[in-house]
Amino acid sequence: MKTLLRIDASARRSESYSRRLGDHFETSWRSTYPEGVVLTRDLALDPPPHLTDETIRIFVGEGSVGGAAGADLSESLIDEMRKADEVLICSPIYNFGMPSTLKAYVDHVVRYGYTFTQDEKGFHGMLNTKAAWLLTAQGGMARFGVPDFQAPALGAVLKHMSVANIHHIALEGTVYPDGALGERLAGALAGIDRWFNLAEKA
Template sequence: LAKPEERTPAQQAVVDYSDALIGELKRADVVVLGLPMYNFGVPSTLKAYFDHVARVGETFKYTEKGPVGLLTGKKVYVFAARGGMYAGTPNDTQTPFIRIFLSFLGMSDIEFVYAEGLAISEASKQHSLARAEAVIDALVEPELAAA
């Protein structure tokens, strides 16, 4: 990033937007990502969001032992929707990417819920959605009981 006094108005607007996104993330106790799979990757809008919130000194820092994430103590839920079946295969590039990136920022308590095979058949779609809903219910029930 350019020094504040050297920024153009357009650059400052981008920094202000990034600051707002980082502020939201810092204030959050729980982070929820809706994640469709596009061509084996994440949507470009999510990648752009990640680029806005990954900032040295704000969400991570460099140390002699390597980078350290500063956004610790957050629970992350990732709800992944996919037309095919990818979880647990080499073609699932999303899960490791999301884990690596979020861990880089300090978020390591990450729960993935997959709805896969949505484009295979109506039966596959309904089965996968029911299974994902059951997983979500199991995640929510302890929270409701504690409330």
């Protein structure tokens, strides 16, 4: 039985394009894996706190676990991620990067001794998650010089925890006034459908 962990980061709800792409993905995933389990983590509804001095002391082994809300939360977020065979991240671009809620989440799950370790040969990821799917929405268009620092950062973070099989669909130009958003959205939804057509053939 497969488990998917779906993480949403848009502060918007019904108007959010990244959530809309995520809903399409989740519907297809559930019909491909009817016995599967979907865990959801909505970072807008339940934003993780920023790291504190006390939390970092516990992360590096200088404090005791229990009592520090951040460290307890980190362990429960990591437990949730360990259950996932696949991770779906649905996220907007805010100010060229990931939303601060998603960055705070990353700071809680990328943790030495839990999701990565290190020896003389370098870092080694510790997650068994097989694949990650990134569905991102951005108001601007890359070809007009609006950069996306989120996807490379998330890719590096996932690889660091040993999630190597990463797929990304970006819906660009959600506020770009060229009248072609409908086509771009249809293209992104069709891209998701192609992932599932490939999964069914595999």
